[in-house]
Amino acid sequence: xxxxxxxxxxxxxxxxxxxxxxxxxxxxxxxxxxxxxxxxxxxxxxxxxxxxxxxxxxxxxxxxxxxxxxxxxxxxxxxxxxxxxxxxxxxxxxxxxxxxxxxxxxxxxxxxxxxxxxxxxxxxxxxxxxxxxxxxxxxxxxxxxxxxxxxxxxxxxxxxxxxxxxxxxxxxxxxxxxxxxxxxxxxxxxxxxxxxxxxxxxxxxxxxxxxxxxxxxxxxxxxxxxxxxxxxxxxxxxxxxxxxxxxxxxxxxxxxxxxxxxxxxxxxxxxxxxxxxxxxxxxxxxxxxxxxxxxxxxxxxxxxxxxxxxxxxxxxxxxxxxxxxxxxxxxxxxxxxxxxxxxxxxxxx
Amino acid sequence: xxxxxxxxxxxxxxxxxxxxxxxxxxxxxxxxxxxxxxxxxxxxxxxxxxxxxxxxxxxxxxxxxxxxxxxxxxxxxxxxxxxxxxxxxxxxxxxxxxxxxxxxxxxxxxxxxxxxxxxxxxxxxxxxxxxxxxxxxxxxxxxxxxxxxxxxxxxxxxxxxxxxxxxxxxxxxxxxxxxxxxxxxxxxxxxxxxxxxxxxxxxxxxxxxxxxxxxxxxxxxxxxxxxxxxxxxxxxxxxxxxxxxxxxxxxxxxxxxxxxxxxxxxxxxxxxxxxxxxxxxxxxxxxxxxxxxxxxxxxxxxxxxxxxxxxxxxxxxxxxxxxxxxxxxxxxxxxxxxxxxxxxxxxxxxxxxxxxxxxxxxxxxxxxxxxxxxxxxxxxxxxxxxxxxxxxxxxxxxxxxxxxxxxxxxxxxxxxxxxxxxxxxxxxxxxxxxxxxxxxxxxxxxxxxxxxxxxxxxxxxxxxxx
Numbered sequence: 067x068x069x070x071x072x073x074x075x076x077x078x079x080x081x082x083x084x085x086x087x088x089x090x091x092x093x094x095x096x097x098x099x100x101x102x103x104x105x106x107x108x109x110x111x112x113x114x115x116x117x118x119x120x121x122x123x124x125x126x127x128x129x130x131x132x133x134x135x136x137x138x139x140x141x142x143x144x145x146x147x148x149x150x151x152x153x154x155x156x157x158x159x160x161x162x163x164x165x166x167x168x169x170x171x172x173x174x175x176x177x178x179x180x181x182x183x184x185x186x187x188x189x190x191x192x193x194x195x196x197x198x199x200x201x202x203x204x205x206x207x208x209x210x211x212x213x214x215x216x217x218x219x220x221x222x223x224x225x226x227x228x229x230x231x232x233x234x235x236x237x238x239x240x241x242x243x244x245x246x247x248x249x250x251x252x253x254x255x256x257x258x259x260x261x262x263x264x265x266x267x268x269x270x271x272x273x274x275x276x277x278x279x280x281x282x283x284x285x286x287x288x289x290x291x292x293x294x295x296x297x298x299x300x301x302x303x304x305x306x307x308x309x310x311x312x313x314x315x316x317x318x319x320x321x322x323x324x325x326x327x328x329x330x331x332x333x334x335x336x337x338x339x340x341x342x343x344x345x346x347x348x349x350x351x352x353x354x355x356x357x358x359x360x361x362x363x364x365x366x367x368x369x370x371x372x373x374x375x376x377x378x379x380x381x382x383x384x385x386x387x388x389x390x391x392x393x394x395x396x397x398x399x400x401x402x403x404x405x406x407x408x409x410x411x412x413x414x415x
Numbered sequence: 416x417x418x419x420x421x422x423x424x425x426x427x428x429x430x431x432x433x434x435x436x437x438x439x440x441x442x443x444x445x446x447x448x449x450x451x452x453x454x455x456x457x458x459x460x461x462x463x464x465x466x467x468x469x470x471x472x473x474x475x476x477x478x479x480x481x482x483x484x485x486x487x488x489x490x491x492x493x494x495x496x497x498x499x500x501x502x503x504x505x506x507x508x509x510x511x512x513x514x515x516x517x518x519x520x521x522x523x524x525x526x527x528x529x530x531x532x533x534x535x536x537x538x539x540x541x542x543x544x545x546x547x548x549x550x551x552x553x554x555x556x557x558x559x560x561x562x563x564x565x566x567x568x569x570x571x572x573x574x575x576x577x578x579x580x581x582x583x584x585x586x587x588x589x590x591x592x593x594x595x596x597x598x599x600x601x602x603x604x605x606x607x608x609x610x611x612x613x614x615x616x617x618x619x620x621x622x623x624x625x626x627x628x629x630x631x632x633x634x635x636x637x638x639x640x641x642x643x644x645x646x647x648x649x650x651x652x653x654x655x656x657x658x659x660x661x662x663x664x665x666x667x668x669x670x671x672x673x674x675x676x677x678x679x680x681x682x683x684x685x686x687x688x689x690x691x692x693x694x695x696x697x698x699x700x701x702x703x704x705x706x707x708x709x710x711x712x713x714x715x716x717x718x719x720x721x722x723x724x725x726x727x728x729x730x731x732x733x734x735x736x737x738x739x740x741x742x743x744x745x746x747x748x749x750x751x752x753x754x755x756x757x758x759x760x761x762x763x764x765x766x767x768x769x770x771x772x773x774x775x776x777x778x779x780x781x782x783x784x785x786x787x788x789x790x791x792x793x794x795x796x797x798x799x800x801x802x803x804x805x806x807x808x809x810x811x812x813x814x815x816x817x818x819x820x821x822x823x824x825x826x827x828x829x830x831x832x833x834x835x836x837x838x839x840x841x842x843x844x845x846x847x848x849x850x851x852x853x854x855x856x857x858x859x860x861x862x863x864x865x866x867x868x869x870x871x872x873x874x875x876x877x878x879x880x881x
Contacts, residue, residue: 115531118486122527126519128493133516136508136583143497143504144818150498151491151829155836158487162840165483169847212820371509372585379513382589386520393528393551400532400539 067376069350071134072366074383076346078130082123083194083342084248084335089113089120090194091249093160093187094242096180099253099264103173106180108407110164112256115401117164119394121157133379137211137369138353145205145213146197149229153193160186188242195241196234202345203233203290204355207362223290227357233290240279244338247272251318251334255327258404269330270322291355298348307344310336426826427499427817432799433830434491436792437837441485443791446560446606447613448478449553451640452533456546466632471549472537473633473856474617477848479534484844486527488837499826503806503816509585510576510592511566518562526555560609561602568598570807571798572667584810597663601798604660607652608794611754612787614645618761619784620852622777633856638761638770642780646758653751658713664801665714668808669723671801674737675744676710677703681724685710693741698726732804740800747793750786757783 092113100106131139143150159182167179200215203223207213218228230238250269254262288295298304314337321330349355353369356362370376419425452471459467493515496504504512529551537545569576575591576584586592621637624630665672672678677693677700678685686705694701708718715722725733734740761780764770771777802808806816 115535116528118483118527118530119524121486121490122519122523125490125493125523126516128497129512129516129519131512132496132504132508133512134509136505136512139497139508139512140501140505140818143494144499144501144821147498147818147821147825148829150494151832154491154494155832157490158836158840161483161487162843165480166843166847169480169850214820371512371583372579374587375509375513375585378586378589379516382517383520386517386524390520390524390528393525397528397532400536 085120088252195238199237207356303347310340438488446609501818522559572597604656610648617641622781642761649754685722743796750790
């Protein structure tokens with residue numbers, strides 16, 4: 067039961083990263099793939115109508131975490147205090163810049179909104195990347211399950227660590243590249259005209275850059291948490307995740323080569339999902355590793371709520387999930403097709 | 416008693432209160448407007464009268480702006496449970512987390528899937544699906560309100576839980592938790608309050624256009640629908656829902672009722688103070704002007720009923736800011752009474768066909784729209800200040816609930832950030848909504864959907880064509 071909930075919570079986060087990751091990616095590339103005001107509105111329209119639906123996965127993730135792993139939430143959220151608030155503020159700025167940019171047809175206004183959009187997307191990718199790797203690296207949890215963490219200490223990865231160190235910074239760079247590649251792949255699928263052509267070029271270059279970075283951070287992870295790969299090799303889900311990654315890479319390459327954009331974008335989603343899933347499986351059951359002493363680590367088992375709580379949640383969660391998927395399938399069919407700079411067939415601007 | 420500025424719990428409370436009060440300015444309009452959109456969309460489908468569709472188009476734009484600010488200010492709330500109230504989340508997460516997660520799964524996904532379609536997708540979806548989108552958004556917003564009120568009701572009057580072996584709360588009965596009688600009453604009361612906000616807002620815009628002699632048909636529609644719904648909702652928010660809510664407080668939180676009324680000495684024939692200032696130090700209500708017996712009757716059904724006074728309870732179970740609680744409650748009641756009078760008179764004028772030709776009254780209606788926001792906020796202040804000193808009534812104190820590892824420095828820093836960000840957001844919102852209202856619904860044949868979009872495909876929401 068607890069393992070299943072660990073999987074569900076991971077799944078929610080993975081879906082969020084896949085869905086909103088493309089929006090972050092599109093946001094980061096916004097100023098380079100779109101050069102005219104019309105093209106910029108085109109990019110916004112490509113991610114526009116469902117961004118809040120994507121963000122609900124993050125809210126749902128947080129709510130579910132409170133319900134099923136309340137002790138984890140109670141340790142992690144105050145510990146990540148400032149980083150979390152920066153993320154929340156960036157999410158506010160990002161959402162507002164998408165929504166209000168089109169309301170006033172004025173160059174200065176739209177330029178400003180575009181800047182806020184790009185800036186917050188970058189910061190979000192960096193912060194999410196760093197925060198995710200803090201989970202792998204671990205945080206200075208004490209025996210009561212509490213920790214506080216400054217933004218940075220001495221940039222080392224053991225003992226009294228900060229949010230940013232050499233490891234999390236390099237992962238943040240990797241996250242930026244990865245999500246930008248993901249976003250470019252999405253824009254290639256969703257747009258036409260010059261934005262499409264530039265997105266295709268960026269997608270190819272960015273994916274090529276992602277590959278060596280991935281190897282580098284994998285090696286770094288080995289150095290930071292030497293015990294994890296050995297532990298992970300016994301977990302079949304870890305292998306499954308890696309298998310998905312390998313297949314996705316193959317599909318992605320062929321999709322990009324032959325210009326089959328739906329295939330490339332699906333592969334890009336599965337690639338992200340596979341990476342995160344194998345990561346989640348690799349650290350299971352530890353959810354938050356203590357850099358002080360392993361005994362303080364928070365695991366799925368010592369942070370879960372009562373059996374009845376989990377049981378009741380497993381009754382309503384699938385219902386909610388089925389409904390959410392139904393709405394999504396219904397509504398995203400209305401938004402099918404490419405967005406052009408001249409003709410917004412989403413009715414979005 | 417933690418109004419001490421050096422106390423980290425105070426700053427966490429202040430921050431949560433600030434972000435929550437600000438956030439709730441938006442959902443109350445969302446929940447209030449949503450059913451107007453559904454109604455007009457339905458009338459449009461039934462009658463084929465273009466004025467209804469035009470009204471939906473116009474209000475959907477305002478709805479969209481309001482919804483967006485509601486979403487972005489709501490997301491931090493979900494996280495603040497963990498960041499600033501970690502001890503509370505650890506203690507009660509297994510219970511309250513259920514509804515927080517259900518809100519996302521059952522309400523937010525529904526709302527956010529269809530809101531874009533409601534605002535921008537009229538052409539894409541066709542009238543019938545567009546109507547369904549309006550229903551989806553309206554249902555989603557009310558379901559979300561329900562789950563949040565269940566969460567709050569658990570904090571007011573816990574139900575369906577038990578204390579687990581590890582000392583934390585766990586759920587025993589989902590139905591007892593979800594259908595907590597407190598939640599049902601509070602939900603009804605709160606939703607009527609949201610409808611009052613929505614109808615006053617619509618009425619106010621109608622009054623503005625009527626005074627300016629603009630958009631004649633639309634102004635008439637807003638005034639008629641707005642005042643009719645406003646009258647019904649203003650009555651329902653007081654009776655039976657508000658009345659039941661107060662009885663619930665009297666039954667389960669008698670000390671809170673005493674504080675709300677500034678009653679220090681208990682007794683039968685307890686009166687309701689129309690005016691008066693509570694003086695907690697001397698334990699009396701100064702300069703009172705009372706209706707004798709009214710409180711006994713309202714709270715317990717007879718004039719002879721005994722109403723408990725604060726003196727009967729140890730002072731460490733008193734709400735920690737009795738003065739603010741007293742004024743919040745009394746101002747809410749005063750405003751609620753004014754709303755009924757205002758809307759009843761509007762209904763009378765409407766019946767006589769004189770509403771649009773009574774400029775002074777239109778002025779009143781136009782200027783009245785901020786007051787339901789104030790009344791809703793005061794209602795929530797009554798609920799939350801009245802619950803003190805408990806975070807979960809009778810089980811868990813507020814001073815035990817905040818995150819011990821988060822310093823006042825961190826909380827004040829993020830509070831300042833929120834104040835700055837929300838100030839800018841508020842200005843932006845007012846400007847953009849003001850702009851939409853300035854443009855108006857188009858109408859009287861000046862700018863319908865036919866004017867735009869033929870070759871561009873730009874929907875009627877396209878401000879570029881405005």
